[in-house]
Amino acid sequence: MPPRERIVSTASELFRERGIRGIGVDAIADAALTNKMTLYRHFGSKDELVCETLRRASEKAGAIWRDLEAAYPGNPRAQLDAWVELRAQCLNGEPAGCDLANAAIELKGEGHPAHEMIERHKAEQRDRLAALCSAAGAREPRLLADTLTLLLEGARVSRQAMGAAGCCGHFAKACHAAIASFA
Amino acid sequence: MPPRERIVSTASELFRERGIRGIGVDAIADAALTNKMTLYRHFGSKDELVCETLRRASEKAGAIWRDLEAAYPGNPRAQLDAWVELRAQCLNGEPAGCDLANAAIELKGEGHPAHEMIERHKAEQRDRLAALCSAAGAREPRLLADTLTLLLEGARVSRQAMGAAGCCGHFAKACHAAIASFA
DNA sequence: TACATTTGTTACCGATCGGTCACATTGATG
């Protein structure tokens, strides 16, 4: 694994565990079994490294739509239910929530270059979910998509603020109830 | 206004605007029209100051329940609707979201003393809302309360990640739909 | 007026931050 890959994947982990502002470039380079100089030769600044980690997180999150289509081809209704289950699984497996949303909160008020990417990513996820709701025949697809988005986003932040025993445990039930009421 | 009050209110604003880790004690004391020495005489550390600002934020958030009871005494159903409207108003007026939840995200992984208070505050809000849903005669009050909590938490974080034009604009509609389906 | 408490001022501390320098070392390719 080349140093560049090690740096960005290590940085992703550390940002997730300690926060972007909670970890320094020295510690990142150290944990990536390399040094600060090599880090700065690949990424001109810490901000660039942050953007790269978020870009990868966004890409990985985008894979869910391909997986859903592959699992239930041409069956948007089943894909919508699978979306809920898949997101509920992620909630348990990734207690740190959404890296993009967390970054938006952590980097507020400094015009960080990541903000544009975060906004674009969130808008894309929103649109994709709305398209899926529409294809699934929901009465008000955009309202249902936004409802599900709010539930997901709320579950991710609630897990960080209240722990696994918090209200995020009702995420899947709340989603299914919302989907049912919009059928 | 005594220096202590100025410090804590100024710190609240600055933490909200730039993030807890994004502002230093020097800048806080400066903006509060005092100095660092006075700040440290009232608060032994920055962490203590952070805890105090969050304690006040939690107190202020607790006032909503008294307001709701005062506005619609003995009418929990009306209080529930008013809760939605009041929270929707806050969404527009406070684009920085929930200080407590933001702090939980920003201070992750360092065992910060604020974490306990955050968890307690969130659990209390959740329980109060559940009690209101129960009094309003909802079929599954805890599930409805958690649904509304997820919607609110999601709307607050979405506003920071996607802006006012994001899916937080559907918060009130989503809440009313949820309440109706649990009637 | 005399006293005690609270503030303000200034300089300072060690640590860490993001970022850069010159130079040594490695590794692959011709």
Added chain:
DNA sequence: CATCAATGTGACCGATCGGTAACAAATGTA
């Protein structure tokens, strides 16, 4: 073997971080 690009090393930079010491000024109160 020679070359050249990529990596490693360690010292270093100015700035800022949270936090403190010593002393002066203000404030209220008896």
